Amino acid sequence: MVPFFKRKKQSNKGKRQERDSSGSSKNSAEEKDFIGSSLAANVDKIRQKTGYSSDLVIRLINIGPQSEIKIAVLYVKGMVDSQSINDFLIEQIMKNKALQEKIMPNEALDIITEEAVALGGVKSVQDWEELFTVLMAGNTILLIDGINKALSASTQGGARRSVQESTTNVSVRGSKEAFTESIETNTAMVRRIINNPNLWTESMKIGKMTKTEVSIMYINGIAKNEIVEEVRKRLKRINIDGILESGYIEQLIEDQTLTTFPTVHHTERPDCVAGNLLEGRIAILVNGTPFVLLVPALFIDFFQSVEDYYERFDISTALRFLRTVTFLISLIAPAVYIAATTFHQEMIPTQLAIIIAAQRESVPFPAFVEALIMEVTFEILREAGIRMPKAIGSTVSIVGALVIGQAAVQAGIVSPAMVIIVSMTAIASFATPSYAVAISARLVRFVFMISAATFGFYGIILAFIMLTVHLCSLRSFGVPYMSPLAPFIPGEAGDTILRKPIWAYSKRPHLISGENKVSEGKHQKPGPPGPRNMTNHYTEKGE
Structure with missing residues (x-):
């Protein structure tokens, strides 16, 4: 049990925290800059705050029998649906019969909120910070003279890009819709x-x-x-x-x-x-x-x-295996060539080794420098093809690669085998579905090249071990990055390099999903009807 004096101290501390929290809430409320009741002063403050911007539209409306109540409608041009503002806001206010009678400003505010405005998202705004936030978001603001708050109506619109086909995640089968900027x-x-x-x-x-x-x-x-x-x-x-x-x-x-x-x-x-x-x-x-x-x-x-x-599991498994192989090729192909030609010539078939030696006879650089020159050249060409205008970007990159590769071979700077290796590596990097992982492979490739030039195949193995340890140490929101391979989860290994059939996806990923882990019902495996079902089928049809 807690002694009485300690409980008393704790209770006093709790009261002090309550007073502090209430005091801080009061201070935060006092710090807010609330909207005034003068329409002219409010409109002038908005103009000053926005720097008298030309795209800020202010429409003044007078209502009442003697037009004694003044209303200001404010919105940012280009961010709103002007047709909705004219038809469902301004026109409704000017045609509303209740607003043409002799009423007070408070009554006019209630009528506009409940009857006149035929738009959604109507809410009251009391401080300046919230007013500018909703105004710049594409909402329309209504200010009434004599009322110290404003009304905000949802009128977002303007020109937006329509839904189009994806340009980065291209697929042969599936939906053709892609996200937009909205x-x-x-x-x-x-x-x-x-x-x-x-x-x-x-x-x-x-x-x-x-x-x-x-x-x-x-x-x-x-x-x-x-x-x-x-x-x-x-x-x-x-x-x-x-x-x-x-x-x-x-x-x-x-x-x-x-x-x-x-x-x-x-x-x-x-x-x-x-x-x-x-x-x-x-x-x-x-x-x-x-x-x-x-x-x-x-x-x-x-x-x-x-x-x-969307495809059959055997086709998808073959494609995933192909992508994994191409990723490894894009990662280590130049490094393997450097290690084999520099340290491990005995691992190359004799006839091929003679051909490579004859090609490299006139090349003045070692294999590592040769590969480095070609890799940097291809990276420059690839970046130039992306940054150039679309009409000529692909042409420049393809023609540049062909011309530079042929000229480099004829000049004796690189060997034809190196051009083939670097070209195959560049093509393999494009087969990776994720552009971010392809960029990572392009950077890590240079580490493998340095390791191969220093220690041969032993350096490649050492770099692979370091890369594996690094990947296993990563986390994504606390989930192991290499799961379900490391840690190995046998029940989820069917959706990695392999892809099990759709009817076998009975459980969701264990480390990602919450309490509801069942994704399919039982007996989802398809198959032909049994003999009894076939008999009933023909009997019902009278056959």
Whole structure:
């Protein structure tokens, strides 16, 4: 039992904390700058705060028998639906019969709120900070002379990019829709796929200057509560001037920064987001970008394409195995060539070794320098092809690679075998579905080249061990990055390099999903009807 005097101290401490919290709440309330009752002063303050911007539209309206009540309608041009403002706001106020009678300003406010405004999202605004936030978000503000608060109506609109096909996550089979820069459109696209009230969305504003709308989306009961709370905590911890793209969020919430491998997955496909939500992941949507973040992310997820689940399991397994092989080729192909030609010539077939030696006879550089020159040249050409205008970018990169490669061979700077190795490595890097992992492989490739030039195949093995240890040490929101391979979970190994049939996905990932882990009912394996069923089938048809 707690002694009486200690309980008394604790109670006094609790009261003191209550007084402190109440005092802080009072201070925060006092710090708010509330809207005044003078319409002219309010409008003038808005003009000054916005720097007399030309895109701020202010429409003054007089109502009442003698036009004694003055109303100001304010909105930012280009961010609103002007037709809705004219038809459902201004016109309704001017035609409302109750507003043409002799009424008080308070009565006019109630009539406008309950009867006149035929728009959704009408709410009262009392302080200046909230007023400027909703005004710059595309809402319309109504100020009434003599009332010390404003009305906000939801009128967001303006020119937006329509829904188009994905340009980064391309697939042969599946949905052709991709996310846009509008967070409302993106949320609706996911809801059209997952028609369930348990799909919950939480929104917040991040960025002191931009006030960017960020939403987290998850399925209640399937997503793990601890991961949802961790995502919420990391987002609320962000204190930055502006969020211009979801990449800002990705860099501010990842578990570890000292790695080239991504620990947050991103996509612009709604069906990919829906599939990950059904597994228990959390989606982070950012207004102004079509790329949605998915957490937690596993290493094996970056080698999977959304159409893997639309094809037969044997075809998908073969394609996943091919992607894994191409990733290894893009990672170590130049290093293997350097090690074999520099330290381990006995491992090369005799005829091939003679051919390579004859080609390299006129090359003045060792194999490592030769590979380094070609790799840096191809990286420059690849970057130039991306940054050049679309009409000539691919042409410049292809022609440049052919011309430079042929000229380098004829000049004796590199050997033809090295051109083949580097070209095969570059093509293999494009076969990786995730661009972020492909970039990581391009960077780690140079580490393998240095290790091979120093210690041969022993250096490659040592680099592989270090890379494996590094990947196993990573976490994505507390989930092991290499799971279900490390730690090995036998029941979930069927969705890694291999892909088991759809009817065998009975359980959701153990480390990601919450309490609801059952994703399928029993007896989902398809098959022909049994003899008894066939007999009944023909009997019913009278055959």
